[in-house]
Amino acid sequence: MRRMLLSSACLALVGLSNPGALLAQGAPARQPTFTKDVAPILYKNCIGCHRAGEIGPMSLVTYDEVRPWARAIRDRVNSGQMPPWFAEGDHGRFTNERRLTDAEKATLTAWVAAGAPQGNRKDLPAVPRFTDGWQIGKPDAVFEMPEPFAIPASGTIEYQYYEVPTNFTEDRWIQAAEVRPGDPKHVHHVIVSVIEPQKAERPSILQVKPIVPPNQPPAPPRAARPPLSDTERATAARRAGAITLVPWAGGEEPHVYPEGTAKRIPAGSILLFSQHYTANGTASSDRTKIGFIFSKEPPKREIRTGQILNTQFVIPPGAGDVQVEAEATMLDDAKVWTLHPHMHLRGKDMTYTVIYPDGRSEVVLKVPRYYPDWQTDYYLREPLVLPKGSRIHVTAHFDNSPGNKYNPNPNDTIRWGEQSWEEMMIGWLTYTADHAEPPGVRPTGQQ
Ligand code: HEC
Incomplete structure (x- = not known):
């Protein structure tokens, strides 16, 4: 929470002294766009759940789908509620970790502050392919x-x-x-x-x-x-x-x-x-x-x-x-x-x-x-x-x-x-x- 307050205070300060400038440390020095900067983050971290047929309440694949959620995305990401992951970072390392880097969070925040622009369609990365059906292969x-x-x-x-x-x-x-x-x-x-x-007769250890x-x-x-x-x-x-x-x-x-x-x-x-x-x-x-x-x-x-x-x-x-x-x-x-x-x-x-x-x-x-x-x-x-x-x-x-x-x-x-x-x-x-x-x-x- 304190970290969140601090970084929004920083944003406000930068914003005042130089309204066009972009923003928190680690964010790119130009205005981030959906196609170039935001989609790669969502595709890597979010659409496993936020796509048609999955547990997320909305799909976050296309610009039109994402745009109405821009502020909610910023808020959930900065409060640590999304992606859902509850282990504190300093202890243990896990293969199924779901976490955004500070730079990724800064990019999303800066994108929302800039009015959530779409950018050039040519920059849009391919949507990752998800295997339909069983992920483990055909079960026995x-x-x-x-x-x-x-x-x-x-x-x-x-x-x-x-x-x-x-x-x-x-x-x-x-x-x-x-x-x-x-x-x-x-x-x-x-x-x-x-x-x-x-x-079962196996001894507990x-x-x-x-x-x-x-x-x-x-x-x-x-x-x-x-x-x-x-x-x-x-x-x-x-x-x-x-x-x-x-x-x-x-x-x-x-x-x-x-x-x-x-x-x-x-x-x-x-x-x-x-x-x-x-x-x-x-x-x-x-x-x-x-x-x-x-x-x-x-x-x-x-x-x-x-x-x-x-x-x-x-x-x-x-x-x-x-x-x-x-x-x-x-x-x-x-x-x-x-x-x-x-x-x-x-x-x-x-x-x-x-x-x-x-x-x-x-x-x-x-x-x-x-x-x-x-x-x-x-x-x-x-x-x-x-x-x-x-x-x-x-x-x-x-x-x-x-x-x-x-x-x-x-x-x-x-x-x-x-x-x-x-x-x-x-x-x-x-x-x-x-x-x-x-x-x-x-x-x-x-x-
Ligand atoms: C493991 C599955 C999963 C992943 C990964 C995930 N989400 Fe979610 N998300 C959910 C579910 C389920 C909900 C609804 C329940 C809740 O709000 O906790 C939700 C809710 C949300 C909401 C609130 C929607 C509302 O109705 O207000 C936002 C915004 C959101 N997710 C954004 C994201 C973003 C951005 C990412 C990636 C950085 C992400 N989520 C990754 C499963 C996921």
């Missing part, structure tokens, strides 16, 4: 929701859950996975998890403990709920044990696991689709699918999903900044590939810090403003190499005050729960273990 297997969901035009839509049997008769190794929503305009995010037929502050107020008894039927109870128990496979949010690239690694789906597993829809004024219908490419051979390492979680917190009514922490100790040498903060509507921020056995510590992901609407998997450019005994400490804050615009009820005491009006505190991660390999994996000598 596709699973979809058993029936379409009718999306209402307005109102809040509860999460929808669908169970889809894989009918796999042997364990399958997944090299790449891609979620394709039937209607990307309404599917906000999808989490596909695996309900394994029995708790994450020893997780919640950190409960000594002064935490006692939790009041939970409000009485209507008793569950046997079927409902069985369903809840089955789903509670589901292991996250692919969390997907609009605009995300497909998941391709690093060479030599793969994700396992045990024989007999059921896929659980949890679907988050947003109403946008138009009714529609959706049937989301997931496609898999199988590994040709068993991998050297199994990619596992872990969760560093605290289920014991209590968030008092109205409290604006409640800290909740959890920590995991690595029981084997390991590599961490992705990080994914998960909270619900009162989640405010989350930070992952690694503490190495020699005492050195390093912040590896900091999301200072968490938006529950943007579930994001952060793909580390280089895996984190964690010797046995390293700890990953996750710190989150929650805002249960009326000032939080997502807060459904600041008068409630909030505890862990599945529903969106309850809370979760999970630092998800995917990792591979260097030694403690489960059956089925064929490590090749190098230990």
Whole structure:
């Protein structure tokens, strides 16, 4: 925010002393135009989502499409809301990073200040080609929701859950996975998890403990709920044990696991689709699918999903900044590939810090403003190499005050729960273990 104010103050000053001059540091010394300067920025950073058929509310491809949005683009870009990316820059480097440089932001700002001119049509770069259909290539297997969901035009839509049997008769190794929503305009995010037929015998190498502050107020008894039927109870128990496979949010690239690694789906597993829809004024219908490419051979390492979680917190009514922490100790040498903060509507921020056995510590992901609407998997450019005994400490804050615009009820005491009006505190991660390999994996000598 301060940076924004400063730079607009600079613009104003330059503007006063030399009205024709262009502008903030790093901007080109001539008047930027759509065709020469702006289109390349939008094509590289925006039209993945802002084009026909994608999740962005408007297309930003042609000059006529972009012109009415010029000021909104300037504002969203300078406030850091677009492109959507929530990790603080100084910590960690990610392959799926979406970020504009200061020079690109300055160009957009200067273009708007100059009246958003079109420029010479000959300067317009070719619109990048997007592959239609599956990005991972033709999948070896596709699973979809058993029936379409009718999306209402307005109102809040509860999460929808669908169970889809894989009918796999042997364990399958997944090299790449891609979620394709039937209607990307309404599917906000999808989490596909695996309900394994029995708790798999692979040893966990994450020893997780919640950190409960000594002064935490006692939790009041939970409000009485209507008793569950046997079927409902069985369903809840089955789903509670589901292991996250692919969390997907609009605009995300497909998941391709690093060479030599793969994700396992045990024989007999059921896929659980949890679907988050947003109403946008138009009714529609959706049937989301997931496609898999199988590994040709068993991998050297199994990619596992872990969760560093605290289920014991209590968030008092109205409290604006409640800290909740959890920590995991690595029981084997390991590599961490992705990080994914998960909270619900009162989640405010989350930070992952690694503490190495020699005492050195390093912040590896900091999301200072968490938006529950943007579930994001952060793909580390280089895996984190964690010797046995390293700890990953996750710190989150929650805002249960009326000032939080997502807060459904600041008068409630909030505890862990599945529903969106309850809370979760999970630092998800995917990792591979260097030694403690489960059956089925064929490590090749190098230990
Ligand atoms: C990952 C997908 C994605 C990317 C990339 C993206 N957007 Fe968006 N954008 C959205 C979605 C979804 C919305 C509507 C929800 C919201 O406002 O957050 C939106 C909203 C907007 C709005 C507000 C529209 C309104 O109704 O007021 C503007 C302006 C915008 N985007 C500009 C941009 C620009 C400029 C870029 C590139 C620098 C960009 N976006 C990149 C998905 C994306």
